[in-house]
Each structure stands twice: as structure tokens, then as C-alpha cells.
Amino acid sequence: MLGASNYPDSVMYYLTSLRFDKESSCKFEGRICPLCSSKMDRDHVIKCIHTSAIRTNRHDGIVNAIKKLLNKSRKASSKQLENLLKPDIVMEVNNVKYVIDVTFSVEDVQYSKYLGKKRKYKGDPFTEDTVIPVVVQYNGIISQHSVEDLKIVPEVDIKKLYEAVYYHIALAQVKAEDLTGKLIRKLLD
Numbered sequence: 128m129l130g131a132s133n134y135p136d137s138v139m140y141y142l143t144s145l146r147f148d149k150e151s152s153c154k155f156e157g158r159i160c161p162l163c164s165s166k167m168d169r170d171h172v173i174k175c176i177h178t179s180a181i182r183t184n185r186h187d188g189i190v191n192a193i194k195k196l197l198n199k200s201r202k203a204s205s206k207q208l209e210n211l212l213k214p215d216i217v218m219e220v221n222n223v224k225y226v227i228d229v230t231f232s233v234e235d236v237q238y239s240k241y242l243g244k245k246r247k248y249k250g251d252p253f254t255e256d257t258v259i260p261v262v263v264q265y266n267g268i269i270s271q272h273s274v275e276d277l278k279i280v281p282e283v284d285i286k287k288l289y290e291a292v293y294y295h296i297a298l299a300q301v302k303a304e305d306l307t308g309k310l311i312r313k314l315l316d
């Protein structure tokens with residue numbers, strides 16, 4: 128598994144549940160969220176306002192996994208651009224600068240999110256061809272367009288990227304459930 132974690136057993140449990148399509152892992156399904164007053168569906172704990180830091184970590188975990196897969200010669204960095212945008216990764220291929228930016232999306236709008244990212248970073252020195260949006264669905268599926276774009280950096284093994292994506296999705300889910308349970312118990316005390 129990637130990286131050290133305090134949650135290895137529960138992450139593996141969650142992955143196994145996903146793999147074998149067991150019932151929802153959300154212990155609070157159907158209840159009203161005492162933290163934001165929405166009805167809780169099986170994904171609520173990861174969508175709720177109080178788990179935003181966990182969602183940021185999920186995103187950053189995937190960004191770091193991509194950085195680790197890139198060759199040193201790509202000079203991957205994440206500094207702010209002159210137009211004040213801050214892409215996840217700026218890197219080089221044959222002296223040409225590329226942007227890699229990771230985002231989560233629901234299935235229906237995966238392609239429009241992909242195009243939106245291309246547009247967002249287009250402008251000196253980047254063109255649509257040198258912006259690589261990595262659009263990940265909440266279930267872990269990576270956009271086929273992103274997979275195609277990533278072929279420019281053949282060292283980024285898509286199987287390894289998927290391993291990181293699933294790991295960070297599962298880890299975030301487990302942490303979100305843990306935090307939600309703690310916050311709800313605190314409210315009930």
C-alpha cells in the first residue's frame with residue numbers, strides 16, 4: 128500500500144466492501160446530518176461541509192502520487208503562474224511546459240469538467256494541448272481523455288495511478304466516517 132496510515136485495516140475493509148458490492152458502508156444512511164441538516168445518503172459523509180479538509184487531502188494525495196511517478200527530468204513543481212492561477216503540477220516534456228491538474232467530478236459532467244480545466248489554464252505559455260486535466264469520478268474512474276493525455280509522460284503507469292486513486296478515495300471515506308461518527312457522538316453527549 129502507498130504511504131503510512133493509521134487506518135490500514137479499515138481502508139482494506141472499505142476496499143473489500145466496494146469490490147464485493149456489499150451494502151452501504153454509511154452507518155448514518157437515511158438520518159438527517161446533525162452537522163449540516165441534509166438527509167444523509169451513502170456518500171454524505173464525504174460530501175458534507177465538515178469533511179472539506181479530508182477532500183483536500185484526497186486531492187493532494189493523488190497529486191503527490193502523480194509527482195512521484197514523474198521522472199526527475201520533468202522538473203515537476205506547483206508554483207503559482209503569472210496569471211495567479213495555481214495548477215497542481217507544472218512540468219516539462221522536451222523543454223515544453225505542461226500543466227497537470229487533478230479534479231473530482233460526477234460521471235455526467237466528466238467531459239465538461241475536462242474541457243473546463245483546459246480552458247482555465249490556456250494562455251501563455253500553455254495551449255489546450257499542454258494542459259492535462261486529470262478528472263476522477265467519485266467512484267475512482269479516471270476520464271479516458273485524461274488517460275490519453277497522460278501518455279505524453281509514459282513513466283506515469285496508469286495502473287499505479289489507479290492504485291493511488293483508489294487508496295486515497297478509500298482513505299478519505301474511512302476518515303470522513305470516523306470524523307462524522309465522532310462529531311455526532313459529541314453532539315449527543
Ligand SMILES: [Zn+2]
Nearest residue numbers: 160162163175
Ligand atoms: Zn452533513
